[in-house]
Amino acid sequence: MTLEFGKTIDEDVVEQILSTLPPKSLKRFQCVSNRWHALITTPRFxxxxxxxxxxxxxxxxxxxKRKVHEDTNSDETQEFFSFLHFRNDEDNDVDGVHDEHSFLSSIQEFHIPFSTGVKTWAEALIIIGHCNGIICLAQAVSGEVIxxxxxxxxxKLxxxxPYLPDSDWPYSAIFRFRDGLGFGYDPNFNEYKIVNIGFPAPELSTPDGYNxxxxxxxxxxTLGTDAWRxxxxxTLETETTILWPQIFQMHFKDMCFWLAPEQHKELDVLDEDEEQFIREVIVMFDTGDELFHNIMLPxxxxxxxxxxxxxxxLVWKDSVALLGIQISQFSSYGIWVIDEFGGHNGGAWTKHITFELPVEPLIFWKSDRVLLNDPNDTDYRGLILDYNLDTKKLKNLPVQSERSDSSAIVYVSSIVSVLGGSKPKNKDNSTPNAEFSVFEYPSPLVSHYMVDKKTYSYSMWAIPSDDASLRIKKVMEGLRTEFGGPEIDPHIAxxxxxxxxxxxMLNKFRSLQSDVISSYKAKVNQVVTRSSYFQCISLLIHSSFEVSPELxxxxGVSGGRFHFCNEVRPHLSLLYGYLTEEERKKAQEKVSYLDEGLSSLSFFITRLALYKIDYKDRSLKSWEKIADYPLQFE
Incomplete structure (x- = not known):
């Protein structure tokens, strides 16, 4: 670059100066010259x-995202998306005069073309997540993603x-569309990805009283292809349970994170209100290998x-962290940080701090600073407050919002395009990775822990007598010959x-020997098919007290010993696999052809066993029996 008086500036210096400017300035400077336009739009820049x-x-x-009532006598609200720009220095004195708002340098509104201003709850836009300056939003009911x-x-709309279940879900539409969305970045292929998890409508209140x-x-x-796959x-399914990834939490490094309740696949209608969910776990999606993983909470x-x-x-001090609220005291909070992935519960957690907050938190914008927004009828309702955990100072910000629909994210500005800007290509037309990756990760990556360390769960099985097992295995073999699938040891989970x-876990299993002592009879109710992998074709076992009191x-005793409030509905699976509805019907008919009396078979349970299971291994070769004991015949 040549200046007046014959002086020049090195191109590297020009690039360094430009790279520090805000996006708005860079958009203007693209018009200065073709050279600057080419520089500013390169993936490297x-x-x-x-x-x-x-x-x-x-x-x-x-x-x-703020929601403000236009009229105190009306339910109609105005929806705003506002940028709050904070100074990170702690000097709040301006010209020697204290100003409690001086650390908030500016408030900037921005308009989304797809947003129409006044919103009902059903029309509102929801912030799903943020990554590298790109924001993902969704409309509550239509499910449109922006x-x-x-x-x-x-x-970009x-x-x-085209791949998710039909919208005949019986619960609220806002639950159906919003909860499964996630947004993240794949550094290996420099691609932005949106994940959408759909929940097929359940079969409610079956004739025998189950959901x-x-x-x-x-x-x-994938943004680069502008298409869904x-x-x-x-890994969102076990033998007896399913995971329900709920409202998307965040993207960190190359992982998307959700909180996810785990529940039994089949629940007695009378028991469901008492305890629908077994536990809550963290579900993660690796944007690189596109696999789901899960870890336990502390x-x-x-x-x-x-x-x-x-x-x-939340991301707290560059680590995955949990914000917890104490059940007995809603003003008391704690933060746990995950130290490593792997182990019996998928991760090792350390509790770092505890603190009190005067009202509910909205977002941590620094490790020691949190924005508050109270939904309750208190003096703070509708106010946005900044709270310093170290000094315990509370500041009222000059912005308001009704908390019922407020949300916030920490935003990093960028010039990353969402309209399919040019990407560098290798000679084989593949997309290069590390050289143009927009994320610089410390080593090792989060996903490397998950790939290298298996997370196991355990399952307690009831084993049929030898003669019944031999008879059932013959049917299993006939089904596998036609429909494939792994070899299964006959059992009821x-x-x-x-x-x-x-x-x-071993101690609890061993303690059962003093309670579940005698062999007991199991009676087949019917041959059933399910869309789940582990109950593709199975024998549904009578579980009522009237028909099978010993079972x-x-x-009940076994479930209670392991802190399960609801018992598993007993199935003996004949085939594992993903079959179409037509194939399942054909397989169900083949069971009758192979053994007509199997649908009404009665047999004894003669042994209880404990298995260590890696549900990622669909070959079952790594499934390992770690303990068992025989039941006595009376």
Whole structure:
């Protein structure tokens, strides 16, 4: 670059100066010359600009969705998306005069073209997540997904996903569309991805009084292809339970995070209100290998020692963390940080701090600073407050919102395009990875822990007598010959998805020998088919006290020993697999052809066994029996 007086500036210096400018300025400077336009739009420059923006220690931006009543006598509200720009220095004295708002440098509203202003709850836009300056939003009822980069005023409406279940879900539409969405970045291929997890409608109140829940389905959208693909959800299902990823929490490094209740696949209608969910876990989606993983919460969040619940996950001091609320005192909070992945519960957690908050938190915008927004009828209702955990100072910000629909994210500005800007290509037309990756990760990556360390759960099985097992195995072999699938040892899962320390679990299993002593009879009710992998074709076992009192007792005692409030509905699976509805019907008919009397078979349970199970291994070769004991014949 040549200046007046014959002086020049090196191109590297020009690039360095430009890379520190805000996106709005860079959009203008693209018009200065073709050379500057070419420079600013290269993936290398975009990545460099983002890296500088991410490491900016002078200020922090928070994007907040606010809802304000236009008229105190009306339910209609105005929806605003506002940027709150904070100074990170702690000097709040301006010209020697204290100003409690001086650390809030500016408030900036931005308009989304797809937003129409006044909103009912059903029309509102919801912030799903943020990554590298790109924001993902969804409309509550229609499920339309929007991605945008407000810093450069780019917006994109995504095509609908063709792979998710039909919208005949009996619960509220806002639950159906919003909860399964997630947004993240794949650094290996420099791709932005939206994950959508759909929940097939359950079969409610069956003739025998059960609600049957089906495993979730999922699809992923890739910005580079502008298309959806169906992906596997194998690890969101165990023998007896399913995981329900709920409202998306965050993207961190190359992982998407949800909180997810775990529940039995089949629940007695009379018991469901008492205890529908077994536990809450964290579900993660690896944007690289596109697989789901899950880890347990700390012991304080699980029964029998539960005394906290989780409102949300957060990134705290560059680590995955939990914000917990004490059940007995709603003003008392704690933060747990995960130290490593793996182990009996999938991760090792350390509690770092506890603190009191005057009202409910909205978001941590620094490790020691939190925005508050109280939904209750208190003096703080509708106010946005800043609270310093160290000094315990509370400041009222000049912005308001009704908390019932407020949300906020920490935002990093960038010039990353959502409209399919050019990407560098290798000679083989593949997308390069590390050189143009916009994320710089410390080693090791989160996902490497998950790939290298298996997370096991345990299952307690009731084993049929030898003669019954031999008869059932012949039917299993006939089904596998036609439909495929792994070889299964005949069993009924009495308690599934046990997640606790190995020694504690063994002690509880051994203690059952003093309670469940005698062999007991199991009677087949019917041959059933399910859309789930582990109950594809199975024998449904009578479980009522009237028909099978000994089985009813053994199942209840075993479940209670492992802190399960609801008993597993007993099935003996004949075939594992994903079959179409037509194939399942054909397989069901073949069971009758192979053994006509199997649908009314009665047999004895002669042994209880404990198995260690890696549900990612669909070959079952790694499934391992770790303890068992025989039941006595009376």
């Amino acid at each position: 975009v990545a460099k600009h983002l890296s500088i923006s991410r490491h900016n220690n002078l200020s922090t931006s928070v994007l907040m 991605i945008c980069n407000p810093a450069i005023h780019e917006y 995504l095509p609908p996903s 049957i829940y089906n495993p979730p389905k999922a699809a992923v959208y 169906k992906i596997k959800t194998d 012991d304080e969040f699980d029964y029998p020692s539960k005394n906290y619940f989780v409102p949300n996950l 009495v308690v599934g998805s046990i997640r606790m320390k190995h020694e504690d 009813y007792f053994a199942t």
